Amino acid sequence: MQHANLPRNMIENSMFEEEPDVVDLTFPALDPDEVTYEPRSSRLLVRGLGENDMDDDEEDCESSARLLGMSFMNRSSAHRSNSSPYTRQAPPRSCSRPSSRTIVVCVLFLVIVASMTMVLYFLPACTFTKAGCPKPNKTNPIEPVYPISTNGELFPWAQLRLPQSIKPLSYDLTLNPDLDKMTFTGRTVINMSILHSTNRIVFHGANLSITKATFMASDVTVLEYKPRQQLAVNFSEELKAGQYCVLTMEYSANFSNTYDGFYNSSYIDKDGNKRVLAATQFEPLSARKAFPCFDEPAFKATFLIKISRKKTYMTLSNMPKAKSTNLSNGLVQDEFEKTSVNMSTYLVAFIVANFTSITKNVSGTQVSVYSVPEKIGHTEYALTITSKLLEFYNNFFDINYPLKKLDLVAIPDFLAGAMENWGLITFRETTLLVGNESSLLEKQVVASVIAHELAHQWFGNLVTMRWWNDLWLNEGFATYMEYMSLQEVSLPNYSALDKDALSSSHAVSTDVNTTEQVEEMFDSVSYEKGASILLMLNASFPGDQQFRKGIIEYLKQFSGLNTDTDDLWNSLTQTDKPTHHMNVSQMMTSWTSQKGFxxxxxxxxxxxxxxxxxxxxxxxxxxxxxxxxxxxxxxxxxxxxxxxxxxxxxxxxxxxxxxxxxxxxxxxxxxxxxxxxxxxxxxxxxxxxxxxxxxxxSVLTHEDRASLIHNIFALSRLGRVTFRQVLNLQKYFSLETETSPVMEALLQLNNIYRQLEKRQESNLASQVHKLNTNQTWDKEENVSKQELRSALLEMACSLNDENCTHQATSLFKKYKDSNGTIRIPGDLQQTVFTVAGQSDETWDTLFNMYVHATYDSEKRKMLKGLASTQNPQRLVQILSSGLRGSLIQTQELPLIISTMCQSFAGCLFAWDFIQENWDRLIEKFPIGSFAIQTIIKSVTSQSSTQAQLNKVQAFFSGLKERGSQMRSVQEALETIKLNRDWMDRNLPTLRRWL
Ligand SMILES: [Zn+2]
The missing domain is CATH 2.60.40.1910 (Immunoglobulin-like)
Structure with a gap:
């Protein structure tokens, strides 16, 4: 998956202090599946309750009980979806009202835990490991604590990860979406093999209402445990190892109204009519919202998919269409070929829409680019780039892309930047479509996103991480390959360094035990740090082919399988053996298993x-x-x-x-x-x-100059060098002409400027930038110069440089008067729209243009312009419109908020808005997701006073299970403290300097 692309100063950072390690006392378990107790299971089970309010002492109480593998609670609460998620095998003792008795019980448990800890610790030859004590001790086996299903029966599974006793082999999916009613029905047939004898099948399903289920032709009851989105079937007789069996389910569901699962989307066509479509986004945890399945990356299987549609629609899925059949109800059913590869559920995809395409055969693969009909003229560039990159990867990895077709589809409503579904890659319109007026930079973004998603067809799709803790194997590699395949793209590491310098950061490969933690893995540590350490490894090999040889070996050895980080390092160590250059495994483990740098x-x-x-x-x-x-x-x-x-x-x-x-x-x-x-x-x-x-x-490369600038600012933040030393380095700056060092300095100074502004030190702030801003407004042909020019002009205009605002205003007027026939060059659009958005006279005109604009990347720049206004009414207007999804799509809220937060007034409104609408925001964007990370970071990262810190802390701690535990919250608090300390140290120097 690719984040929605945002400039570096708007993304970055997040993370939450490592949870205190709970001593993992694992007892001899009853069931082979139960052996893999989740680490920190006590915390996990408590958090898994989802919406429930739980007092701290209750939580402790329950944790202690869980730690002992016992349950003593039978809680009920009005706002819980069912009576109790836990039951007990021992007589109930209510813990719902914290009382002195509760406290006594808790203390008692803690004492027991402590004494057992000590006893176990001093037992000879017994250490605390996940596998428990190697010698079975005399303790009686303790029943696992099972939660209660929605129908009141005991749910036969108590962990987040599914049991390993059953392996799905193939899925036969039939889907009947109704785009008028926004509902769908489905039938799923799962063929599976029993690996270990068991009397239950546990799998995933979310928001599906199962109407009929049969197991080998007999009706069965499907139990549901909602907090973990799990379904299960119990059997009175054991299913024997080695057996093959078939589970069939019929169900109905609503389209998801968020951006994951099987969701509906709409757009206005050129005649002004609303067109609806339905698409999927399953990574990481949402295949279960479209069909019942074993929704973990390690459960790979084949898929045969059938979708019915009205005659006016078309459908797409991972595989080419095999046939279409007319149904008796007037609909058509499209059947796709069975997948020729085993794949993880998160890579399954299907779309019902009326898109058009252009197509080309590339080394035996039919490559097509799809868009809504009116934008088909914007697809050519993507097809050309994809063709080149597909050939590049076929050759680079020495393994041919394994499917017969590859579709790239621009979806009008899409939250992530893009998603690598095997054979059916989905994109935002901005990350796939390129028009005549697109800037070179926009083209470069499209090329990078395509390079990223194509790399996933090998890294991620062919070889997949075993579990989300190693997400970096997918994302680090895909990000690395963007740089590898498109040499000219800039280096990935600065944003990851900034984030990883916080103690709230996490190791590249880290424990993931809750759904929120799965979402949180999609951050710059997995993407940019992952890519950076691969870049470092590649650069430390003597030749340039050794690293490539190693990854080819790795891909071939694990083709179609799942891996973890060690598998990769072992493969690379093997290729390095003849030269004995270094121990790759030893070296790289120090980078993947510990946080920071x-x-x-x-x-x-x-x-x-x-x-x-x-x-x-x-x-x-x-x-x-x-x-x-x-x-x-x-x-x-x-x-x-x-x-x-x-x-x-x-x-x-x-x-x-x-x-x-x-x-x-x-x-x-x-x-x-x-x-x-x-x-x-x-x-x-x-x-x-x-x-x-x-x-x-020119005594150093421009990358080296940029890194000196980055490093000295970072050292100043650390308190290792004075700000005077930073300014000393800036002395050489009047000679600097290259984009990357200038951009780095701008970014660093801008960060200080924004903080000063938010401390109401605006006089001081406006003088921070004394860089030469005499940029031309003519056509610029060089991509990096374009980037630099637009950054400098944006800066000049934002500081109310008269020449700049004058030029921008007159360009906007020409554009408006020509009814859009005179185009603004792509790299100048942002500056022009921002100036227009900041003026009360032109804001409404711009808003009107925004509503009617069709070209997505231009639209987003207009929106950023609109969000730069300081007018309170207008700020409220766009925020609420974005939240409702009327006129402004909800997917744009993170962009709106990050733009508003560039100004003092805007950020105050954004902060109020977030506090008031938190619950609606987390309905739209999952807790921990990249969108939520972006929102939190935008609204907090430029704060630097104690008062701001207190407010942020008070709000987030009050959220409890609605997000207070997110890493990004911890990271926000840490960042504000650091800003505060830096300002305390350096404000006098800054004042003197200015
Ligand atoms: Zn990705």
Missing amino acids: PLVTVNLMGNQVTLTQEHFLLTSDNTTHTLWNIPVTYVNDSCSLAPECRQVFTLKNKSDTFKLSKNVTWLKLNYKSTGFYIVDYGKDGWSALTEALSKNV
């Missing part, structure tokens, strides 16, 4: 270099002794540009010294910024580099 300090004395590493952690109260295995690259004053100049030293210890062949005046570490670490050169080292750059800016 190192700060490397370099000390140069003549030809002797001392490197020291420490955890780069912005919160100073936390010292860790984490060490990384760092392939440190470096160049020096006599050879600094060509790849041959680069040398590598692997730093494994806290500190290490090596000698250079001759004396040098300076070293630049992390050549071209391919390593995931930050470097401090010490006072003398920074001075030497600044001096060298002031004499000749």
Whole structure:
């Protein structure tokens, strides 16, 4: 999946302090399936209740009970969907009203836990592991605690992950969507194999009402446990291992009104008529909303899909259509070929719409790009790029794309950037369609998203992570391949570094035990850090083919299977064996199993270099002794540009010294910024580099210059260098012309500017930017220059530079007067629309244009313009319109909020809005999802006062299970504290400077 693309300063950050580890006391279990107790199961079960309010002491009470594998509660509560999620095998003792008795019980349990902990700890040869004590002890086996199904019967499963006793082999799905009534019915036949004898089948289903279920021709009852979206069938006699069986279910459901599951979408066609369509988005947990299934990535199976439709519609699915049959009710049923590959449920997809397409045969694969009919003229670019990239990947991975067809579809209503469904990739219109007036940058975004989704057809679809804890294997790789396949795209690592410097960050490969935690994995650690460590690994191999050879091996070995992080490192270690260059597994595990990254300090004395590493952690109260295995690259004053100049030293210890062949005046570490670490050169080292750059800016590559700027700002945030030192480095800046260093400096200064503005230090703020903003308004042909120009112009106009606003206003007037026939160049549109949106005279005109515009990327720029207004009524108007989904699609709320938060007034309104409408927001965007992460980050990341911190803390802690536990909340609080501390330290210097 690809995030909706937002500029870096609008996304980034999130995460929540690692939960305290609950000692995992696993007792000998009754059932082989129960052996894999979830870690921290006590917390998990409590949180799994979903909507329930639970007092802290009740929670503790229940946790303690769970810890002992016992249940003593039979709670009931008015706003719970069923009477009780838990039952007990022992006599009930109510715990619903916290009382002194409750407290006594809790204390008692805690005492028991503590004493058992001690007893077990001191038992000889027994350690606390997930598998429990290796020697079976004498304790009687304890019944697992089963929750209660919706019908009041005991639900036979008590964990988030499904039991391993049954393996689905194939699904036969029949779907009958009714686009008028917004409902669908379905029939699912699951063929399965029994791996271990069992007397239950447990699988997933959410919001489906099962009307009939048969197992091998006999009727059966399907139980449902809603909080975990699980279904189950109980059997009085055991299903024997080795047996094959068939479960058939008929059901009905409403289309989902969020952006996941089988959902409906609509758009207005060129004649002004509303057109409806239905599409799917299943990753990560929503296939279960469309059909009952074993909805975990490791349960791969084949799928045969049939969909009925009106004659005026067409359907698409993963596979080519096999046949169409006229049904007696006047509808047509399309049947697709059975999937030729085993695939995970989250990759299944189908669409009912009336799209049109263009198509091309590429090395035996029929590639098509679909859009609504009026936008078919915007599909050509995507088809050309896809064809090139498909050939590139077929060759690069040395494995041909395995399906006969590949469809790319632009969906008018789509939340993510794109989704890699096998053979049927879905996109936002902005990430697939390119018009005549599109800027080069917009084309580059489209190319990157296509590169990302195509890479998934191998990384993710062919070889899939076993569980969501290793999501980075999908997303890190796909993100890495964007850079690999389209060389010119910029490096992925800065946003991930900024986020990973917080103690609320998490390891790339990390425990995932709740549905919210699954959603939270879709963050910059999985995407950008994942990609960055692959980039670092590739750069540390001596040749450029070794890494590629390793991943080809990995893909071939695990084709069609599921893997975890160790499998990848083992494959890469194998390919590295002949050269004995390094132990890949050892090195990379230090990057994937621990959070954060190192700060490397370099000390140069003549030809002797001392490197020291420490955890780069912005919160100073936390010292860790984490060490990384760092392939440190470096160049020096006599050879600094060509790849041959680069040398590598692997730093494994806290500190290490090596000698250079001759004396040098300076070293630049992390050549071209391919390593995931930050470097401090010490006072003398920074001075030497600044001096060298002031004499000749081209003494380092532009990537190296950008990384120096990024690093020194980060060190200033850490309190390691003074802001004066930062300003010293900026001295060379008048000579800087390349996009990436200028953009980096702009981004960093903008961040300070926004914080100052939100402290009402606006006089100070407006002087922060003294960069040359004399940009031209003519056509610019170079993509990176276009990017730079639009950033500088946006900045100039936002600071009310008269020349800028004047030019923008007159361009907008020309555009309006020509009825849209005179186009504004794509890279200038944002500046022009923002200026128009900030003026009371032109806001309504712009809003009117927005409502009637059809081209999605232009529309989004208009919307950003509209959201930059400071007028309270208008701000409220667009927020509420976005929430209702009338005139402004709800999918745009994160964009609206992040834009509003660029200004002081706008951000106040956004913050009020979020607090008032939190429940409606989490109805639309799941807790922990990327959209929610973006909203929280936008509204908090520029705050820097204690008062703001208190407000944010008070609101989020009051949410309890409605989101207070999200990592992004923890990250927001940490960020505000850091901003506060930085401002306290540096405000006097800033005042003097300005
Ligand atoms: Zn992806």
